[in-house]
Amino acid sequence: MTDSTQEIQKIQLSGFAQGTTWHITYYAQDSIVKKKQVDSILFQIDSSLSIYKPFSLISRFNASKNGITVDDHLAAVVKKSIEAWKQSGGVFDVTIQPLVAAWGFSAKHVKKYPDSAKVRSLLQCIGTDKIKIEGHRLIKTKPCITIDVDGIAQGYSVDVIADFLEQNSITDYIVEIGGELRIKGRKKPGNEKMKIGIEAPGDYVFESPVIQKIITVDEGAVTTSGSYRKFHENNGKKFSHIIDPQTGYPTQNDLVSVTVYAHDAITADAYDNVLMAMGLQKALAFAEQRNDLAAYFIYKTPNGSIADTASSRFYRLLGRGERGRGK
Structure with missing residues (x-):
């Protein structure tokens, strides 16, 4: 039995999976969950969902x-x-x-x-x-x-790991895989709320000022999709990895990145791609209609500058009632 007087520790784990890195921070009296357990779960998920593994279920x-x-x-x-x-x-x-x-x-x-x-x-x-x-x-x-479930699998993986932590009575944690994350609880021992930073995409750091927001939440998931992350270039023209299933061609719109907050990471991960494909105006209207999503947008204006805006629910997460430069 665990000694109830034992101090809460900050446990940190990290590794490599799904072509990227993963990090977990949780607070407990002992290291209840080990790295090898997380690696085993992620291997099982890859054996099901990875198109890069010929033996996976999805490949079959x-x-x-x-x-x-x-x-x-x-x-x-x-x-x-x-x-x-x-x-x-x-x-x-x-x-x-x-x-x-x-x-x-x-x-x-x-x-x-x-x-x-x-x-x-x-x-x-x-x-x-x-x-x-x-x-x-x-x-x-x-x-x-x-x-191809790459647009949703990483968020799902985050949820599976978060659920595993909760099954082991861990109630304060951050799970992150490839930048997609889910959090619950607070930092110990100070009981501070978790903070999540959202930075400007790397391609646009020369813009002034650099866009950056910090949201503070007790529970939920945050994922980001961006045209700056995966793209090809042909004859000097960049095109996105997000393909329009109606036309068959890569999407072309004003969005640079979309960050979505939702209750779980699988939902956030699915809809950050949806919103990226829609373009700013349709995406903003779509996000406003849903009470299970909050979204933050970085986009390119007609004159080529970078601006940001967000859905009303996202502004409430910022906690300062601020409005983006694009509004």
Whole structure:
């Protein structure tokens, strides 16, 4: 039995998974959760969700004609993806994988980008309405359907680790994987609220002033999607890793990055991509309509300068009632 008089310690763990780093800070009387346990969980998730592993369940599904039996990880992510597809009007679409691969944002590099005929051909294999979960089976209606859950898997992974901490009676923590994070509780022993900093994208640090916000919350998740993070350049023109499932082409709009706050990281991770794809005005209206999201936007103005704005719920997280320069 743990000595109730024992002091609360700050425990920090870190490692490498999913092509990025992860960090966990939690407060407890002892190191209840170990690094090897976290590594084991993340390996299990990768064995289900990673398109970069040929033995993973998602790779097996993509290679199948009709579908496969899936585990709880892939089932949970697909169910959330179907929900996000419906609620976003088709903007979020995990069946976009053939187009993501064609534009060189998947496991293999490409030597040339698809022409309009190729894009039209690939669009025949796109649509979340062409997949469904029945019991423990993930079914596709066309053999050419393949999925890519990279836009949601990291947030899901954060949630799984956070849930594991809570199952071990840890109630004060920060879990971060590749910049996506979920927090709960307060810092010990001072009982201060957790603070999350949001900085300007690296490509725009020359702008003055550099945009930076700090939000203070007791519980929730924060994720960010940005055109500055993953992009290709062709003939001097940058194009985003976010592909429009309606047109088959990379999105082109005024947004530089979107940061989303939600109750859990899988929700925040899905909708930061949705909002990035929509462009500022549609994204702001979408965020305002939902009481489960708060969003912060960094965007490029018509004259080329960088500005920021946010949904009303996000301004309340800032706690100062401030308004962005873009409003």
